Amino acid sequence: MKILVIEDEEGLRESIEEYFSEAGNICETAGGYQSAMAKINLYRYDCVLLDITLPEGNGMNILKTLKENNHPDGVLIISAKNSLDDRLNGLNLGADDYLVKPFHLSELMARVSAIVRRKTFNGSNLLLFNELTIDLLAKEVKVHDMPVKLTRKEYALLLYFIANKGKVVSKNAIAEHLWGDGIDMANNFDFIYSHIKNIRKKLMEAGSNDYIQAAYGMGYKFTGQ
Amino acid sequence: MRLFAKYNRVNLITTVIIMLFTGIIYYQAISWILNNQKDNDLNVEEQEIFNYVKLNQRLPQIFESNDQQITFTPAKPNSVKREYINTMYFKKWNDDNGRRRHKRDGEFEAGRGLISSVTVGDKYYKILVVESKVETEDLIRIIFFITISVILFLLLVLLVINRLILNRLWKPFYSIMNELRLFNITDNKEIPKLDTAIDEFKELNRAVLVMTAKAKYDYKDLKTFTENASHELLTPIAVINSKLDTLIQTENFNERQSKILNDLYGAVSRLNRLNQSLLLLVKIENRLLRDQETINFRELLEEMIAQFEEIFQDKNLKVTYTLTNKEIYATRYLAEILLSNLISNAIRHNYNGGEINISLTNESLVISNTGEDLSLPDEKIFTRFHKSSASEGSGLGLTISRQICENFNFSLNYQFQSPFHIFTIEFK
Known part of the structure; x- marks a missing residue:
C-alpha cells in the first residue's frame, strides 16, 4: 500500500510511518497543511491518513480538494474531536472512515487495510x-x-x-x-x-x-x- | 415561620392587649359617668325629701316604685354620715311575672344608694335612697358589646386585608424564590426579569440575576477549561499509545520488561478512558449530543448483553433477563454508553460466580447484581470520582449514567436489598 500520513504531531507521525513501513508499505508523511496540499496534488496514494486539526489550515480543505479533483485516494480522518457532527461532516465530504485519537496503531492499520481493500479489489470480496x-x-x-x-x-x-x-x-x-x-x-x-x-x-x-x-x-x- | 404569620402574630397580640386595656378603661369611664348620673338623681331625690320635710314638717309618704326605694329609720342624732354606697336593690316582681314562685316575690339587683339624714321636729332620721342600677348596667353592657364587636370586626377585616395585600405584595418574592429553586447551573434557561414596582424586590431580582449569570459564566468557564484540558491531553496520550505500540514490535522482551509494558498499557488506557469520560460529561452537560431518535431499547439491550457475553462467562456470572418491548426517544450513542456503564458496573463489582438480573418493563429498567454485601452510600456514588477502593473504573461511570438519564428525563436510582445492588432507571 502507498500511504500518506498528514499529521502535525511529530511523535505520532513517526510512529505511524514506522509501523506502516515495517509492514512493507510505502509511507510518506506531511507535517503541515502546505506540504500536505503539495503532496496530494502531485502524487496518488492508496490511502491518506488525515489529521483535520492542522495548525496552518483546516484538514477538511485537503479532503475537499481531493474530492473536487476526483482523486480516488481513500481517506481516513484522524481527529482529536470525538463529536458526531465532525464525524458526519467528514464522512459526508467523502472520507472513508473516521478514527478518534488516541488509537492503537494496529487499529489504524486494520482500518486502512479495510479501506484499501475496498478500493483496490473493486467489488471483489x-x-x-x-x-x-x-x-x-x-x-x-x-x-x-x-x-x-x-x-x-x-x-x-x-x-x-x-x-x-x-x-x-x-x-x-x-x-x-x-x-x-x-x-x-x-x-x-x-x-x-x-x-x-x-x-x-x-x-x-x-x-x-x-x-x-x-x-x-x-x-x-x-x-x- | 413565615414572615406573614410572624407579622400577624405580633399584630394580633398587640391588638388584643390594646383592646383589653381600652375595654377596661372604657368600661371604667362609662361606669363612672353613669354612677355620677345616678348620684345626681339621688341628690335630686334627697333634695325633694328635704324640701318636703321643710314644707310639711313631716316625713314624706313612702310609695313603691319600680326603680327607687326610700326608707326612713330613726337614729341617734348626728350618728349618720352622708355617703354614696353600692348596695343591693330588692326588686319586687309583679304578680303576673312568670318567674314568681313560692316564697320568692322578687330578686336582688345591683343598686346605688345614698345615706343621708333629716331632722323632723326633734326626731332624727336616717334616710336610705336606693336606685336600681340594672338599666345603667345594661346600658354599659350594650355599649361595651357594641364596642367590642366593632373592634373584633375591625380586627377581622384587617386580618383579611393584610392577608390579601401581603400575599399580593410578596408575590414577586415568592416568584423569585421559585425561580431560584428551579435554577440549574447546567441549564441554559435564564431567570426572568421581574415586573414589580417595589424597589426591594427589584433589587433582589437584580441581585439574583447578576448572581446566577455569574455562576453560569463561572461554570461555563470551568467546563471550557475541562474540555480544553482534556482535548490537549488527547495528543500526548495518542503519542504515548503509538510509541508503546511501536516499542512492542522491537522483539525480545524478558518477563520483567513485558510486565512493565503491560502495566504501562493499562495505565495509558485508563488515562484515556478517564479523559474520554470527562469530555463526554462536558458534552452531555452542554447538551451537545442532540440527535435523538426512537430506539428500540429492548434490541439495544440485547445487543449490549451479547457484547458482554464473553465477560459474563469469564467471571462465571449467572445472567438472567426478562425484556419487554420498549421504545425510548434518545440519542443512540448515549443510550449505548448508559447501558454499557451499568452492565460493566454490575460485572466489575460482582464476585466470581455471582448473579446479574436485568428486567426491562414499560416503566423501568432494573439491573441488579450480587457483590459486596454492603450498601453503597446512596447519593455519593453518583458524584464525580467517587469509587470504592477496589474499583478499577474511572469514578465517572455513574455520574455519566445519571447525566444521560437526566438528559432523557429518566431517573436513575440505587437501592440495596441484600444480596443485590439494584440500579433502576425509571422512564417518565
Missing part, C-alpha cells in the same frame, strides 16, 4: 491469505476450501490479525477493537485468551498452519508470509 480464503461479504472463512465456523468476534479478530500480520498486537488493542473502548475491564483480558485459543483450534482442525503466537504476555502476533 475475497481476501486470500495462504491457505485461508475469507469472503468479506458473506463473512465466511475457508481453509483449503473447507469452511470454518467462526463466531462474529472470532471472525473480526482474524481479520484484525491478518491486517496486522507480523506485528505484535497488544491485548488492549484487541479488547478495544472487539468490545469498543467503552468497555473498561482493565487488566483483565483472560477472555481474549479463550477467543484466541478457539480460533487457533478451529483453523488448525481445518488444516491451516498455526499462525497466532503469544508475544511475551503482552499480546499476540500473527506470523506468516
Whole structure:
C-alpha cells in the first residue's frame, strides 16, 4: 500500500510511518497543511491518513480538494474531536472512515487495510491469505476450501490479525477493537485468551498452519508470509 | 415561620392587649359617668325629701316604685354620715311575672344608694335612697358589646386585608424564590426579569440575576477549561499509545520488561478512558449530543448483553433477563454508553460466580447484581470520582449514567436489598 500520513504531531507521525513501513508499505508523511496540499496534488496514494486539526489550515480543505479533483485516494480522518457532527461532516465530504485519537496503531492499520481493500479489489470480496480464503461479504472463512465456523468476534479478530500480520498486537488493542473502548475491564483480558485459543483450534482442525503466537504476555502476533 | 404569620402574630397580640386595656378603661369611664348620673338623681331625690320635710314638717309618704326605694329609720342624732354606697336593690316582681314562685316575690339587683339624714321636729332620721342600677348596667353592657364587636370586626377585616395585600405584595418574592429553586447551573434557561414596582424586590431580582449569570459564566468557564484540558491531553496520550505500540514490535522482551509494558498499557488506557469520560460529561452537560431518535431499547439491550457475553462467562456470572418491548426517544450513542456503564458496573463489582438480573418493563429498567454485601452510600456514588477502593473504573461511570438519564428525563436510582445492588432507571 502507498500511504500518506498528514499529521502535525511529530511523535505520532513517526510512529505511524514506522509501523506502516515495517509492514512493507510505502509511507510518506506531511507535517503541515502546505506540504500536505503539495503532496496530494502531485502524487496518488492508496490511502491518506488525515489529521483535520492542522495548525496552518483546516484538514477538511485537503479532503475537499481531493474530492473536487476526483482523486480516488481513500481517506481516513484522524481527529482529536470525538463529536458526531465532525464525524458526519467528514464522512459526508467523502472520507472513508473516521478514527478518534488516541488509537492503537494496529487499529489504524486494520482500518486502512479495510479501506484499501475496498478500493483496490473493486467489488471483489475475497481476501486470500495462504491457505485461508475469507469472503468479506458473506463473512465466511475457508481453509483449503473447507469452511470454518467462526463466531462474529472470532471472525473480526482474524481479520484484525491478518491486517496486522507480523506485528505484535497488544491485548488492549484487541479488547478495544472487539468490545469498543467503552468497555473498561482493565487488566483483565483472560477472555481474549479463550477467543484466541478457539480460533487457533478451529483453523488448525481445518488444516491451516498455526499462525497466532503469544508475544511475551503482552499480546499476540500473527506470523506468516 | 413565615414572615406573614410572624407579622400577624405580633399584630394580633398587640391588638388584643390594646383592646383589653381600652375595654377596661372604657368600661371604667362609662361606669363612672353613669354612677355620677345616678348620684345626681339621688341628690335630686334627697333634695325633694328635704324640701318636703321643710314644707310639711313631716316625713314624706313612702310609695313603691319600680326603680327607687326610700326608707326612713330613726337614729341617734348626728350618728349618720352622708355617703354614696353600692348596695343591693330588692326588686319586687309583679304578680303576673312568670318567674314568681313560692316564697320568692322578687330578686336582688345591683343598686346605688345614698345615706343621708333629716331632722323632723326633734326626731332624727336616717334616710336610705336606693336606685336600681340594672338599666345603667345594661346600658354599659350594650355599649361595651357594641364596642367590642366593632373592634373584633375591625380586627377581622384587617386580618383579611393584610392577608390579601401581603400575599399580593410578596408575590414577586415568592416568584423569585421559585425561580431560584428551579435554577440549574447546567441549564441554559435564564431567570426572568421581574415586573414589580417595589424597589426591594427589584433589587433582589437584580441581585439574583447578576448572581446566577455569574455562576453560569463561572461554570461555563470551568467546563471550557475541562474540555480544553482534556482535548490537549488527547495528543500526548495518542503519542504515548503509538510509541508503546511501536516499542512492542522491537522483539525480545524478558518477563520483567513485558510486565512493565503491560502495566504501562493499562495505565495509558485508563488515562484515556478517564479523559474520554470527562469530555463526554462536558458534552452531555452542554447538551451537545442532540440527535435523538426512537430506539428500540429492548434490541439495544440485547445487543449490549451479547457484547458482554464473553465477560459474563469469564467471571462465571449467572445472567438472567426478562425484556419487554420498549421504545425510548434518545440519542443512540448515549443510550449505548448508559447501558454499557451499568452492565460493566454490575460485572466489575460482582464476585466470581455471582448473579446479574436485568428486567426491562414499560416503566423501568432494573439491573441488579450480587457483590459486596454492603450498601453503597446512596447519593455519593453518583458524584464525580467517587469509587470504592477496589474499583478499577474511572469514578465517572455513574455520574455519566445519571447525566444521560437526566438528559432523557429518566431517573436513575440505587437501592440495596441484600444480596443485590439494584440500579433502576425509571422512564417518565
